[in-house]
Amino acid sequence: MDGLLLSAVKDFKMNKWVYLMAVPVLAYYLIFFYGPMYGAIIAFKDFRGGQGILGSPWVGLKHFRSFFQSSFIWRLLRNTTLLSVYGLAFGFPAPIIFALLINEVRVKFFKRAVQTVSYIPHFISIVVVCGMIVDMTASEGLINDIIALFGGTRTNYLIKPEMFRTIYISSSIWTGLGWGSIIYLAALSNVDVQLYEAAIIDGANRLKQALHITVPSIMPTVIILLILQIGNLLSIGWEKVLLLYNPLTYETADIISTYVYRRGLEMADYSFSTAIGLFNSCVNLVLLYSANKISQLTNETSLW
Amino acid sequence: MIQNKSIPERIFDMFNMVFLLVIMIITLYPLIYVVIASFSSPSAIYQSKGLLLYPLNPTLEGYELVFRNRSILSGYTNTVFYMAVGTPINLVLTSLGAYVLSRKKLKWSKLFMMMIVITMYFSGGLIPLFLIVRGLGLIGKFWAVILPGAISTWNLIVMRTAFQAIPDSLEESAKIDGAHDFIILFKIIIPLSLPILAVMGLFYGVGHWNAWFYAVVFLRNRAMYPLQLILRELLIMNVERESFKLVTTSELQAVEMMQLLKYAVIVVATVPILFVYPFLQKYFVKGVMIGSLKG
Numbered sequence: 336m337d338g339l340l341l342s343a344v345k346d347f348k349m350n351k352w353v354y355l356m357a358v359p360v361l362a363y364y365l366i367f368f369y370g371p372m373y374g375a376i377i378a379f380k381d382f383r384g385g386q387g388i389l390g391s392p393w394v395g396l397k398h399f400r401s402f403f404q405s406s407f408i409w410r411l412l413r414n415t416t417l418l419s420v421y422g423l424a425f426g427f428p429a430p431i432i433f434a435l436l437i438n439e440v441r442v443k444f445f446k447r448a449v450q451t452v453s454y455i456p457h458f459i460s461i462v463v464v465c466g467m468i469v470d471m472t473a474s475e476g477l478i479n480d481i482i483a484l485f486g487g488t489r490t491n492y493l494i495k496p497e498m499f500r501t502i503y504i505s506s507s508i509w510t511g512l513g514w515g516s517i518i519y520l521a522a523l524s525n526v527d528v529q530l531y532e533a534a535i536i537d538g539a540n541r542l543k544q545a546l547h548i549t550v551p552s553i554m555p556t557v558i559i560l561l562i563l564q565i566g567n568l569l570s571i572g573w574e575k576v577l578l579l580y581n582p583l584t585y586e587t588a589d590i591i592s593t594y595v596y597r598r599g600l601e602m603a604d605y606s607f608s609t610a611i612g613l614f615n616s617c618v619n620l621v622l623l624y625s626a627n628k629i630s631q632l633t634n635e636t637s638l639w
Numbered sequence: 640m641i642q643n644k645s646i647p648e649r650i651f652d653m654f655n656m657v658f659l660l661v662i663m664i665i666t667l668y669p670l671i672y673v674v675i676a677s678f679s680s681p682s683a684i685y686q687s688k689g690l691l692l693y694p695l696n697p698t699l700e701g702y703e704l705v706f707r708n709r710s711i712l713s714g715y716t717n718t719v720f721y722m723a724v725g726t727p728i729n730l731v732l733t734s735l736g737a738y739v740l741s742r743k744k745l746k747w748s749k750l751f752m753m754m755i756v757i758t759m760y761f762s763g764g765l766i767p768l769f770l771i772v773r774g775l776g777l778i779g780k781f782w783a784v785i786l787p788g789a790i791s792t793w794n795l796i797v798m799r800t801a802f803q804a805i806p807d808s809l810e811e812s813a814k815i816d817g818a819h820d821f822i823i824l825f826k827i828i829i830p831l832s833l834p835i836l837a838v839m840g841l842f843y844g845v846g847h848w849n850a851w852f853y854a855v856v857f858l859r860n861r862a863m864y865p866l867q868l869i870l871r872e873l874l875i876m877n878v879e880r881e882s883f884k885l886v887t888t889s890e891l892q893a894v895e896m897m898q899l900l901k902y903a904v905i906v907v908a909t910v911p912i913l914f915v916y917p918f919l920q921k922y923f924v925k926g927v928m929i930g931s932l933k934g
Contacts, residue, residue, distance in 0.1 A: 371763030466874025612764030
């Protein structure tokens with residue numbers, strides 16, 4: 336024990352400046368991340384403002400039970416899952432395909448132009464993007480203008496529950512296509528040119544080259560990003576849902592995170608909404624861990 | 640590597656380029672539409688039905704509306720303030736953290752790293768965060784908008800990787816000369832990492848510019864609202880024009896002006912970012928690559 340203490344003191348003396356530098360950083364994480372984790376225990380209590388976090392009475396799993404027995408849990412779970420799964424199904428491959436297509440372009444100027452243009456939407460604030468969506472889906476908006484041009488009737492799409500997911504996902508693709516492709520293009524540019532040359536000598540045409548060299552070269556990247564996406568399955572981009580939804584579309588638009596927001600901040604039902612949020616985080620963790628485990632077993636790629 | 644293209648390949652290339660061109664148009668056109676509309680006159684734009692290829696009755700009225708609008712101007716100054724105060728804080732904290740985590744010989748660095756990475760995967764939730772901020776007495780204060788997001792773990796990891804790439808030999812010789820870690824950080828690491836610092840500064844800066852959510856949760860006073868929050872009122876919540884104090888002579892004119900105002904304010908709120916964009920572009924691809932390599 337003595338040796339341990341001695342070496343710890345020595346380490347501290349030698350590196351005292353580094354430890355000093357670590358203090359504000361650790362303080363930040365302790366206050367704003369671990370603090371709320373501790374605060375999350377109010378999910379198991381009936382939080383009363385006056386009594387504080389410690390003083391409020393324990394109620395065990397009461398809130399979780401009432402959440403699982405509620406009438407709206409299925410709506411929330413369904414909407415959250417569907418939005419995530421559809422988002423994954425359409426939104427995940429899009430940047431990959433985009434990157435692969437860009438990679439095939441031989442005209443340097445055009446290649447750069449496409450990439451540069453594609454990054455722009457990522458930098459536009461989510462509020463502005465949603466503002467444009469609100470404007471474009473309105474009865475007098477751009478989308479309806481185009482529909483009217485082809486003889487269709489004008490309708491406001493943002494108040495239609497059945498259109499919500501389409502609008503949400505297609506606008507997410509619009510925003511993220513270019514930015515998402517960066518990481519794949521980076522991986523693609525790392526592929527050894529000699530592999531291609533060897534393939535050509537062996538008589539492979541472009542398609543064969545693409546299938547046997549290009550695609551496998553980005554698979555590790557694809558898998559890691561896929562795992563990360565799955566881990567986020569239940570808490571995807573909900574700021575955007577918050578901006579785009581309205582009471583008329585709650586049926587398809589209301590997801591777990593937006594419900595937590597409404598219930599917690601607007602109705603001040605702190606304990607209950609924290610319980611739901613905790614449930615959300617835990618499910619995410621389980622999903623992340625499972626996805627990683629599956630990947631570990633089937634390939635060599637994994638997150639940790 | 641010279642390769643003669645076969646006919647199917649040429650066809651593919653052609654379709655590919657056309658397809659990508661279409662994507663470019665779809666990406667750009669909504670933005671172009673907004674810009675064109677912002678330079679049109681209120682009545683013309685309100686009545687227009689169809690694609691816009693040029694401004695209708697070109698006028699700067701839209702921009703007049705924006706710059707005369709108290710709420711928008713207040714939002715603008717608030718955002719600039721949050722950005723000016725927040726970004727240095729971001730950079731300082733992230734650099735300190737990246738330095739600490741990049742020191743290999745540190746006993747606790749693995750523990751620190753794990754502590755930090757865990758927060759990327761699990762959090763206590765929005766409500767507990769709200770209660771913590773409230774407990775700190777920060778509700779309604781501008782610190783509540785800046786502090787909770789002070790460090791982006793993703794940026795931290797990228798910066799750590801960049802710091803790790805600096806050769807140990809420089810550190811060693813500085814240590815022999817008697818320098819301690821603070822000096823090493825300021826005199827060696829940072830001057831060699833200016834590009835990555837610039838990128839991070841721009842990332843954080845853009846983040847502040849686009850930020851709205853913490854303001855919604857933690858601020859109560861409309862005079863403190865950042866620009867994006869004002870935009871949200873205008874563009875999404877369709878707030879009554881009274882709160883925007885438009886001077887109008889008729890109901891119809893008010894509606895028309897609100898519509899034009901929306902387009903103009905989008906342009907005014909987004910153009911600063913697009914100015915910065917060319918500078919960003921050179922670096923952020925590299926930055927993402929560094930981050931992805933270490934993962």
